[in-house]
Amino acid sequence: xxxxxxxxxxxxxxxxxxxxxxxxxxxxxxxxxxxxxxxxxxxxxxxxxxxxxxxxxxxxxxxxxxxxxxxxxxxxxxxxxxxxxxxxxxxxxxxxxxxxxxxxxxxxxxxxxxxxxxxxxxxxxxxxxxxxxxxxxxxxxxxxxxxxxxxxxxxxxxxxxxxxxxxxxxxxxxxxxxxxxxxxxxxxxxxxxxxxxxxxxxxxxxxxxxxxxxxxxxxxxxxxxxxxxxxxxxxxxxxxxxxxxxxxxxxxxxxxxxxxxxxxxxxxxxxxxxxxxxxxxxxxxxxxxxxxxxxxxxxxxxxxxxxxxxxxxxxxxxxxxxxxxxxxxxxxxxxxxxxxxxxxxxxxxxxxxxxxxxxxxxxxxxxxxxxxxxxxxxxxxxxxxxxxxxxxxxxxxxxxxxxxxxxxxxxxxxxxxxxxxxxxxxxxxxxxxxxxxxxxxxxxxxxxxxxxxxxxxxxxxxxxxxxxxxxxxxxxxxxxxxxxxxxxxxxxxxxxxxxxxxxxxxxxxxxxxxxx
Amino acid sequence: xxxxxxxxxxxxxxxxxxxxxxxxxxxxxxxxxxxxxxxxxxxxxxxxxxxxxxxxxxxxxxxxxxxxxxxxxxxxxxxxxxxxxxxxxxxxxxxxxxxxxxxxxxxxxxxxxxxxxxxxxxxxxxxxxxxxxxxxxxxxxxxxxxxxxxxxxxxxxxxxxxxxxxxxxxxxxxxxxxxxxxxxxxxxxxxxxxxxxxxxxxxxxxxxxxxxxxxxxxxxxxxxxxxxxxxxxxxxxxxxxxxxxxxxxxxxxxxxxxxxxxxxxxxxxxxxxxxxxxx
Numbered sequence: 001x002x003x004x005x006x007x008x009x010x011x012x013x014x015x016x017x018x019x020x021x022x023x024x025x026x027x028x029x030x031x032x033x034x035x036x037x038x039x040x041x042x043x044x045x046x047x048x049x050x051x052x053x054x055x056x057x058x059x060x061x062x063x064x065x066x067x068x069x070x071x072x073x074x075x076x077x078x079x080x081x082x083x084x085x086x087x088x089x090x091x092x093x094x095x096x097x098x099x100x101x102x103x104x105x106x107x108x109x110x111x112x113x114x115x116x117x118x119x120x121x122x123x124x125x126x127x128x129x130x131x132x133x134x135x136x137x138x139x140x141x142x143x144x145x146x147x148x149x150x151x152x153x154x155x156x157x158x159x160x161x162x163x164x165x166x167x168x169x170x171x172x173x174x175x176x177x178x179x180x181x182x183x184x185x186x187x188x189x190x191x192x193x194x195x196x197x198x199x200x201x202x203x204x205x206x207x208x209x210x211x212x213x214x215x216x217x218x219x220x221x222x223x224x225x226x227x228x229x230x231x232x233x234x235x236x237x238x239x240x241x242x243x244x245x246x247x248x249x250x251x252x253x254x255x256x257x258x259x260x261x262x263x264x265x266x267x268x269x270x271x272x273x274x275x276x277x278x279x280x281x282x283x284x285x286x287x288x289x290x291x292x293x294x295x296x297x298x299x300x301x302x303x304x305x306x307x308x309x310x311x312x313x314x315x316x317x318x319x320x321x322x323x324x325x326x327x328x329x330x331x332x333x334x335x336x337x338x339x340x341x342x343x344x345x346x347x348x349x350x351x352x353x354x355x356x357x358x359x360x361x362x363x364x365x366x367x368x369x370x371x372x373x374x375x376x377x378x379x380x381x382x383x384x385x386x387x388x389x390x391x392x393x394x395x396x397x398x399x400x401x402x403x404x405x406x407x408x409x410x411x412x413x414x415x416x417x418x419x420x421x422x423x424x425x426x427x428x429x430x431x432x433x434x435x436x437x438x439x440x441x442x443x444x445x446x447x448x449x450x451x452x453x454x455x456x457x458x459x460x461x462x463x464x465x466x467x468x469x470x471x472x473x474x475x476x477x478x479x480x481x482x483x484x485x486x487x488x489x490x491x492x493x494x495x496x497x498x499x500x501x502x503x504x505x506x507x508x509x510x511x512x513x514x515x516x
Numbered sequence: 517x518x519x520x521x522x523x524x525x526x527x528x529x530x531x532x533x534x535x536x537x538x539x540x541x542x543x544x545x546x547x548x549x550x551x552x553x554x555x556x557x558x559x560x561x562x563x564x565x566x567x568x569x570x571x572x573x574x575x576x577x578x579x580x581x582x583x584x585x586x587x588x589x590x591x592x593x594x595x596x597x598x599x600x601x602x603x604x605x606x607x608x609x610x611x612x613x614x615x616x617x618x619x620x621x622x623x624x625x626x627x628x629x630x631x632x633x634x635x636x637x638x639x640x641x642x643x644x645x646x647x648x649x650x651x652x653x654x655x656x657x658x659x660x661x662x663x664x665x666x667x668x669x670x671x672x673x674x675x676x677x678x679x680x681x682x683x684x685x686x687x688x689x690x691x692x693x694x695x696x697x698x699x700x701x702x703x704x705x706x707x708x709x710x711x712x713x714x715x716x717x718x719x720x721x722x723x724x725x726x727x728x729x730x731x732x733x734x735x736x737x738x739x740x741x742x743x744x745x746x747x748x749x750x751x752x753x754x755x756x757x758x759x760x761x762x763x764x765x766x767x768x769x770x771x772x773x774x775x776x777x778x779x780x781x782x783x784x785x786x787x788x789x790x791x792x793x794x795x
Contacts, residue, residue, distance in 0.1 A: 316693040346695030356686035361708040370691075374700045424694065 003070070005169060005201050006030040006053070011065035013048045013057070013225075022048045022061070024225045032168065035195070035202040039212050039248070040222035041439035042409070049222075050173040050205040054089050070168070088114070088167035088200075090191075092177035093154035099147035103154060104139060106146065107161040114165045122164075129164035130156070132197075133190045152183045152304055159187060163194045170195070172204040176211050178353075178436045180303060180466035182510030188214040207439050209249055213237075221245050248440050254469060254512070266294035267330070269427050269460045270315075275324030277310040277484070286485035287324060294427065297454065297461035299471035299492065301507060302481030310484070312432060312464045316350065317341065329427055346375055349421035349429045349459070351414070351450075353436030358413055358420075360406035364391070364399055367416055371424040390419040394449060411442040418449055425457065431474065432464045447473050468496060468511035480504045531788045538719065538785025545599060545779060552596040556589035561742035572767050579767040582756050587771055590749060595775045597745040598726060601660040602779070605725025606718050608664020613671025614717045618709070620672070621679035622702055632676045639669035647728050651737050659738045663728040667721060675717075679705060719787025723780045730776055746772045 006028065013023040023045035030036055040046035051057050052067065069085040097106045104126075112122035127139050137156040142149060149157070155177065162170055172191065176184035188211060195202055204215055212219055212233065219236055221228040221244065229242045237249045274287040288311060292298045300308040313319045315326065317333075326333045331344055350357065358367055368387045372378060378386070391397050394415040405413060414435070421429055434450060435443040451474070454461055463474045471478050472492050480488040480495065482503035488495060499505040548555065558564075564584035572579045578587035620631045638646065643666035650662035682688060682705050691701060732738040733747030734754075741748070753769035763769075 316689075318689055318693065342692070342695050342697055344695070345693060348694050350690050350693055352690065354686065357690050359685075359687040359691070359704065359708075361712075362704070370696065370700070370704070371694065374696050426694075 004029045005032045005034075005070055006203075007066070007068040008053075009066040009068075011049070011052065011063065011067060013045065013052060014062045014064070015048075015058070016060045016062070020225065021045075022225050023052075023222075025065075026227060028220070030169075030201050030203065032201055033195070033199045035192075035204070035215060035217035037212050037215050037217055037219040038203065038205045038222055039207070039209070039219055040205070041207050041248075041441065043224065044207075044222040045225035046205045046207075046222045047173070050171055050203070053169075053203060054087060054171050054173070056089075086114075086166060086168045088162040088165040088170045090158055090162040090170060090172040090175050092174035093151040093158060093179070094177050096154065096158055097146035100145050102143055103146040103149045103157055104142040104144075107142065107157050110161055111164045125164050126160060130160040133160055133163070133194065135186065135190065150304055151177055152179050155179055155183065155187055156190075159191060159194075163191070163198065163200075166198060167200045169201045169203065172202065172206070174206055175204060176206070176208060178433075180507075180510070181210055181469070182303065182466070182507055184208070184211055185214055185510050209440050221248070254472070268292065268327075269294045269329060270462070271325075271327040272311075272315075273325040273327070275311070275314065275326065276322040277307065277314050278319060278322045288486055290479060290486075290489070292428070292460050292462060294460055295454075295458045296477070297463065297475040299463040299465060299475035299478040300481060301465055301468060301471050301478050301504075303466055303503065303507065306481035306503070307484035308464055308479075308481040309432075311481075312430065312462075315462070316348075316430065317345065346371075346424065347427040349424050349426035351417045351421055351429060351431050351434050353414070353433035353438075355410065355413060355437075357417060358405045360404065362405050363402050364396070364405065364408070364416060365401035367405055368419050368423055371420060375424075386423050390422040393422060393452075394419045395445075410437050411439070411446070414438065414442075414446055415449065418446075418453060422453060422457065426459045428462060429453075429459045430462045430464065433466070433470070434463070434474070435470070450474060466507065468492070468508050472496065472511075480507075534785050535715065535788045538782050538787070539715075541778070541782030542722075542786055545595070545782060548592065549596045549599045552592040556586075556592045558586045558589040560590070560593040561585065561744065562589075569765055571765075578771045579765075581752065581768045582765065587768055590744065591746070591771050591775050594744055594746040594749050594772055595779070597739060597743050598729060598747070598776070599779060601663070601729050601739075601745065602722050602725040602783075604660035605663035605667065605729060606721030608661055609667045609671050609721035609725065610714075610717055612665060613668030613721075614675045614713075616668070617672040617675030618679045618702075618706060621676045621683055622698065628676075628680070632673065632680075635669045635672040635676065639673050643667050643670075643724065643728055644731050647732050648735070648737050651732065656737060656740070659729060659732060660725070663725045663732070664721070666728055667724040671717060671721065675709075678709065682709075716787045719783045719785075723783035723787070726776065726779050726783065746776045750776075 008026060008028040011023065011026045012021045014021045022043070026045070026049065028036065038046040038049060048058070048061060051061070052063050057063055097103055108119060108123045108126050111117065111126050112119055115122065115125065117125065130137065130139060133156065135156045137153050141153050142157045146154065155175070159175070175191070176187055191202070192215065204211070206212060216233050218230065219233060220230045221236065221242065223244055228244050229236070235241065236245050241249070268291040270292040272288055272290050274289055276287050290298070300311060302308040314321045328344060329347060333341055333344065336344060362370070365387060368390055369383055372383055372386055388397065391399065396412065396415055396419060399412065405416065408416065431450070435446045438446060461474055463471055465471050476492060477490065478492045478495055479486045480501060480503060482501065487501045488504050495504055496508050499508045562585060564580070566584065567580050568584040569582055570576050570580040576586055576588065578591060580586055581590070620628050622628070623631065646666035647662040650665055651659055654662070683701070688701055729738055729745065730747030733745050734751045736751070739745040739748050749772040750769050753765065756765060756768065757763045
């Protein structure tokens with residue numbers, strides 16, 4: 001039997017100021033060319049393990065135990081063996097690179113340093129690697145400041161950079177980040193193909209069940225620093241798995257879950273007539289027309305650059321349309337003064353899958369109270385009652401109200417957005433990738449929260465997403481966007497069952513891909 | 517074959533300690549100023565021709581000057597004059613600079629940036645020159661206001677940049693999209709930013725006000741006897757040294773200068789030694 005490439009024996013990781021270890025007595029053996037997936041949510045210890053394996057632990061982490069890499073790891077508390085073993089690191093696109101420097105220059109510099117190449121040689125190697133991945137991304141797409149490169153494109157660049165280093169071991173640390181299922185699927189497929197070609201060992205750390213299913217290899221479930229169980233996808237997704245594992249796997253949503261008939265047959269709450277957004281050459285044949293009735297839910301589905309986000313920005317008033325009319329609650333918003341428009345918008349709420357959606361300086365209580373204070377003259381007692389009721393409904397009643405938003409985790413922030421929406425009693429809620437960046441269990445809780453909110457309060461939902469599974473969980477009808485125009489529309493159940501357009505087929509396949 | 521990496525970091529909380537020390541120092545200075553007439557052994561500008569140019573001794577801890585004035589008493593009176601004027605200057609900087617910057621950031625795009633551009637031009641001029649110019653076109657009684665106005669352009673530019681960043685932030689966009697009005701957003705920004713930055717703004721204003729006021733007095737554009745401030749005391753010591761051709765009466769300059777340095781240091785410490793990246 002060949003010598004294992006990586007051997008971890010009783011590795012524990014402790015963080016300064018915490019009593020319990022973030023990873024407790026973890027052991028692992030990995031042979032050359034083998035794949036292992038570490039599936040764990042936030043605080044599972046998987047992130048810390050990825051950092052330790054990469055030789056770049058956080059400054060506040062103390063690692064104990066034995067880490068052996070190949071036969072070269074005679075370690076004495078330094079990172080020399082990590083340099084000796086050819087380890088490549090494939091991080092999530094968010095915050096992976098310095099935002100203001102060219103993404104291409106940064107990636108080429110990594111390849112040059114790892115392979116001791118000149119810049120020109122490293123650039124050629126990187127370009128060849130990118131080409132071998134057979135993505136649509138070109139080297140020119142990356143020759144911009146990293147902050148201006150989309151996460152999808154950056155993910156391809158990071159993967160190309162990792163495989164260009166001819167690694168023995170590739171550590172994929174949240175490799176797909178928060179990118180769309182279609183892109184995540186393509187990235188995983190390209191990585192596995194490169195693995196076959198280059199025969200490197202792969203350690204993938206991810207909280208995403210869909211990514212785990214796509215890799216379909218030996219998987220270790222981690223929770224609160226401990227290994228829950230280990231097995232193949234077939235075993236873990238089966239009925240005999242640990243309760244936590246089953247909960248994780250059963251939280252993955254299916255696009256087939258879409259209801260077969262629309263809900264909401266009242267007056268239209270939002271009507272869009274012949275709308276053209278700015279940024280693309282105006283073609284009246286591409287003008288958007290649709291309506292959303294009270295209590296109904298409509299999904300705007302499309303890949304990055306398809307135009308759904310441009311439409312959302314126009315609907316939110318961030319940008320003005322090039323042409324067309326928007327009627328909200330029977331009022332043409334185009335003829336309103338800014339004061340009147342602001343008043344009309346009070347019946348609208350936004351729940352966005354981004355951390356910056358809430359003011360980080362506000363306290364929890366102020367965040368929920370603000371819409372009430374801005375719109376109504378309520379007594380302190382009434383204000384407290386409304387606020388506490390909303391926080392209770394989203395499960396944040398126990399949270400210290402004086403805590404700052406900046407101190408909250410992503411799930412709490414997301415629930416706080418829902419509480420803020422609840423007190424506003426909106427007619428329309430715009431949901432922009434509502435559970436992007438959340439763990440599997442948090443996604444499920446968030447879905448239930450939103451479904452209950454809609455059931456109880458009856459607002460119309462406009463769901464902006466690139467994932468048919470998300471759309472199916474929250475909406476009944478959908479508009480499929482591609483290249484700035486609507487290419488298909490109808491009941492979600494029909495679109496998922498019989499997608500006619502190529503773009504729809506691609507996204508439906510991607511949404512189902514993680515489940516097959 | 518064993519890797520044991522043990523790294524720990526402790527996050528320094530020096531800034532809180534520095535602020536507390538600065539505030540405590542300013543508190544002591546404020547108390548000294550309030551009680552200066554009681555602590556000082558002689559009223560301001562009292563001349564005693566029988567005890568001129570005495571070096572520090574048990575009878576006169578800070579010595580006496582060429583006119584026989586007790587330097588300790590004069591330093592206490594000068595500290596009171598300088599501090600009171602510096603507070604006015606700091607409040608002027610706060611209102612004209614910081615608050616003005618916040619409000620200007622909410623003006624229509626071109627108008628707001630026009631005002632910011634103008635403030636940038638004034639900010640590029642040395643505040644001392646601005647203060648002297650202001651005094652020259654008004655009168656020296658308005659020296660505290662002049663010092664505050666002279667320091668205002670920099671405070672204005674800082675708060676404008678911060679406030680315009682906040683106004684175009686994602687959370688502000690989302691708030692506007694859901695009908696939160698401009699006034700509510702302005703109130704939110706003012707309350708939260710001022711809560712975090714008020715001490716820093718006032719501390720920096722106090723330090724810059726003290727420096728500007730003392731310097732204009734040193735050059736003869738500020739305080740006049742009998743209300744001598746610390747700058748004027750140092751100027752007097754300098755004139756004496758130049759006339760006599762040596763600096764044998766060092767105590768007449770050293771103690772006012774130390775008092776001046778103490779006020780500036782404490783004000784900067786109270787501001788948390790911030791580099792001005794926040795308003």
